Amino acid sequence: MSLNLQTYTEHFTNPLYLESGRILEPYDITYETYGELNEDKSNVVVVCHALTGSHHAAGTYEGETKSGWWDGLIGPNKAIDTDKYFVICSNVIGSCFGSTGPMSPQHPHQEPYRYKFPVVSIKDMVKAQRILFDRLDIHRVHAIIGGSMGGMQALQFAIHYPNFANKIIAMAATHATQPWAIAFNKVAQEAILKDPDFKQGYYDPEIIKEQGLAGMAIGRMAGHISFLSPESMREKFGRDYKLTDGLYELFGKFQVESYLEYNGYNFTKWFDPLTYLYITKAINIYDLSRGFDSLREALKRVTAKMHLISFKNDILFKNFEMLEIADEFKNIGNTNYDYIDIESDYGHDAFLVELEKFESYVKDTLDG
Amino acid sequence: MSLNLQTYTEHFTNPLYLESGRILEPYDITYETYGELNEDKSNVVVVCHALTGSHHAAGTYEGETKSGWWDGLIGPNKAIDTDKYFVICSNVIGSCFGSTGPMSPQHPHQEPYRYKFPVVSIKDMVKAQRILFDRLDIHRVHAIIGGSMGGMQALQFAIHYPNFANKIIAMAATHATQPWAIAFNKVAQEAILKDPDFKQGYYDPEIIKEQGLAGMAIGRMAGHISFLSPESMREKFGRDYKLTDGLYELFGKFQVESYLEYNGYNFTKWFDPLTYLYITKAINIYDLSRGFDSLREALKRVTAKMHLISFKNDILFKNFEMLEIADEFKNIGNTNYDYIDIESDYGHDAFLVELEKFESYVKDTLDG
Missing domain, CATH: 1.10.1740.110 (Rna Polymerase Sigma Factor; Chain: A)
Incomplete structure (x- = not known):
């Protein structure tokens, strides 16, 4: 079957209440889908992008040569198999590829927000996506997957919307951004x-x-x-x-x-x-424990099956950071998680580059 | 006894022939000494400074509060004991603390060189120091010690002036600057x-x-x-x-x-x-093997007792880089070396900060 790439922008007029106490209204979310939603809507896989990524995760636009940032992973017969799954990737709030961000026009006039744009957090990004899925009448998904800032979003989903996803795959991320x-x-x-x-x-x-x-x-x-x-x-x-x-x-x-x-x-x-x-x-202030007494308290909310993946030589989000999450699950007595430290010399970008090191794991996790 | 801090500047009118094929003439070298030269000139310890360091390695100038960059290591009864040793630290050629560098006046007019200053290498820095020591009628020294770029100089001395020093202590350095x-x-x-x-x-x-x-x-x-x-x-x-x-x-x-x-x-x-x-x-182009078929060939010239010190969590000059030097000595069959990897979480700056981790080793090496 084909990838069935579709790009949409949804407009929201209700205020988005941000962690900072400020609001964003109105706002747009641009997103892309691949594959087909099945009848009982049980085949949704949410893909979350990283710092400079966008909703364009797979396929190639007409007239372009460069394909989406996880094109090797998403498509017919690929690890995230679009013959089976309906994949949604949305551009995060605060970004510059269609969703509302600092250079979007500030309602009601047409000048860009610039510094008037509120600080958004990873939790805000996730909240906006949750509202988008509501709009699409999707109230539970099969899995959420992402690397780096995408992994942060996946983890944030697991804590703040514990009943939303069956499986969470977070890679090359952390529970709280560290000083380096x-x-x-x-x-x-x-x-x-x-x-x-x-x-x-x-x-x-x-x-x-x-x-x-x-x-x-x-x-x-x-x-x-x-x-x-x-x-x-x-x-x-x-x-x-x-x-x-x-x-x-x-x-x-x-x-x-x-x-x-x-x-x-x-x-x-x-x-x-x-x-x-x-x-x-948003990345700097990311901390899963914010609003809880500790990381452990935050992680107690998780009900999804958690798949934590680190890369051995990642110097940005070091493998011990992901292990710290796994250790807390162990402390809590939650055994519903996998922690895998992938042998890799590549470094942080392994999650974008060395797909062969985790694609079968992703496939088995989604299909299993 | 006192530190006996003395600061001098020597002026040289002979051309300094640089690795690049260019020459520097005339040039100045500013240096500092601590302790007293003994009668047979057998107690000289040369200290080499790092990127932003200077000849001011120990003591405190009148009216200032900040002391020299290795003040904790150099002085009466300290690891580099100025009651025993005559310590010389010179500002490297190309620097900005008295020795001739890009902002020095270009002879014969008084305008600074700026971009007309030739690229100098670590080997050039060492050559200029060697010429300074000739001027001071010092033709052999007890030891040369330095960290980071200072360690590079110490290693460069060992290869290019193999009969100049009895002992070389190089720490937090490498044999060739790596891409990171x-x-x-x-x-x-x-x-x-x-x-x-x-x-x-x-x-x-x-x-x-x-x-x-x-x-x-x-x-x-x-x-x-x-x-x-x-x-x-x-x-x-x-x-x-x-x-x-x-x-x-x-x-x-x-x-x-x-x-x-x-x-x-x-x-x-x-x-x-x-x-x-x-x-x-100068740091980027530093490579001990330049001019030789390999690092091994370069290291075959060494006759001094070599003391190689790395710090476990140094991310700038990683401990395996120093180990690569040690391994080559092993390959050559030169057993006249020590390699020590110091347990330290601090990182590269440990050579400036965690003196307690190596001062007794330095003392034993110098006195032994």
């Missing part, structure tokens, strides 16, 4: 804020897309360090040198420098800087 | 270069010192991530939040963010940005 991850985000935020072309948030997004924003490129370079691991960087780049430049030229480049430059500057062509500030803020 | 370390430097270099106040290298250093340079602060923040470890960041900062700012304020700050800001911006008051570009370049 906050530090990487800080470098990026500071670099964006201090770039004069950012114009203290009052930039023209079209100009940024055309000319790039050095500050965001620099911040993204720092991010890329955290997405890889020493092992994968050694394997990928070693000390290879671009021989067109001399070793003794101040601006001669190692391969790793060219890689960072390319990915850093290219990023500014397709991602919005204010959005980067807001989403990294 | 180059990547951290890249973020800093790019942030400096793209800051408009850097004026493409034609900034007024006095204005920078007064107003700071955001780009260098941002780069330094990235550096600080690499100087710590996840473990030490968790211990130091956790998820502590500055409660004066709200969690849901976009610019509210975690403790780790305040730490990075303070250290980043403070740094720009006392370090020169062009110098940062040149010294990080």
